Amino acid sequence: MSQAEAIGQARQWLAAAQSIAVLTGAGVSAESGVPTFRDALTGHWANFRPEELASEAGFRAQPQRVWDWYASRRDELKAVQPNAGHHALAQFQQRHPGRLTLITQNVDGLHQKAGSPGVLALHGDIHATRWLDGFPGGCSRANQADEVCDVSAASPGRPPRCETCGNLLRPSVVWFGEMLPIAELEAAQQAADHCDVMLVVGTSGVVYPAAGLAHQAREAGARVLVLNPAASDLDEIAHLLLRATAATGLPALLDGL
Numbered sequence: 205m206s207q208a209e210a211i212g213q214a215r216q217w218l219a220a221a222q223s224i225a226v227l228t229g230a231g232v233s234a235e236s237g238v239p240t241f242r243d244a245l246t247g248h249w250a251n252f253r254p255e256e257l258a259s260e261a262g263f264r265a266q267p268q269r270v271w272d273w274y275a276s277r278r279d280e281l282k283a284v285q286p287n288a289g290h291h292a293l294a295q296f297q298q299r300h301p302g303r304l305t306l307i308t309q310n311v312d313g314l315h316q317k318a319g320s321p322g323v324l325a326l327h328g329d330i331h332a333t334r335w336l337d338g339f340p341g342g343c344s345r346a347n348q349a350d351e352v353c354d355v356s357a358a359s360p361g362r363p364p365r366c367e368t369c370g371n372l373l374r375p376s377v378v379w380f381g382e383m384l385p386i387a388e389l390e391a392a393q394q395a396a397d398h399c400d401v402m403l404v405v406g407t408s409g410v411v412y413p414a415a416g417l418a419h420q421a422r423e424a425g426a427r428v429l430v431l432n433p434a435a436s437d438l439d440e441i442a443h444l445l446l447r448a449t450a451a452t453g454l455p456a457l458l459d460g461l
């Protein structure tokens with residue numbers, strides 16, 4: 205089957221699908237110029253190992269350093285714009301509310317910036333923060349029982365800290381050795397179980413449990429489409445392989461549907 209025929213077949217399946225799940229990875233953001241995690245360890249940060257900047261132990265050892273690194277990455281992202289791939293997904297979602305569940309491994313917020321609603325960010329969001337510690341007794345500045353500290357009680361700083369108990373704010377991203385956010389993961393698994401088409405875009409398919417969603421969808425009977433310029437670990441379970449980048453492939457698949 206030629207690539208043109210593969211795109212035609214994929215469009216037929218997508219047009220007929222009542223429920224579509226899309227899983228995106230770093231390849232979708234690469235075309236917007238977002239450096240990969242390792243590529244971002246340059247210049248002043250070249251001396252740091254990934255574990256120092258992306259683990260709870262690393263944050264506890266050097267909270268200001270790690271906070272500053274994430275701040276510098278957020279600053280870089282301010283200048284970065286979603287590409288045609290992000291826009292094709294967002295526009296499809298706006299034309300067909302509720303029909304496409306967007307699951308991403310990216311923390312850069314570009315799907316949200318493009319206007320995609322309800323993005324399931326499996327690895328967190330670099331623009332969000334949360335408290336480092338929970339306390340069995342609770343912080344005296346908390347407003348509610350399930351709240352650790354009162355966000356309004358955070359004093360400015362690098363990182364900001366709770367004025368009462370000293371708790372620190374940390375980036376709300378998934379670090380090495382951490383669990384994925386449970387609500388997002390469960391919603392993604394639900395989407396994988398019930399979709400008619402699972403479209404995997406711009407991911408090597410080696411990071412689990414994210415990659416497991418494609419296997420789960422296949423086992424549940426969905427058509428699996430892999431859109432990636434290079435071979436991926438998910439090729440063997442794909443019904444169709446589309447060898448293109450996200451910025452060219454996603455508009456080719458979704459525009460006009």
Ligand SMILES: [Zn+2]
Binds near residue numbers: 345370
């Ligand atoms: Zn507190």
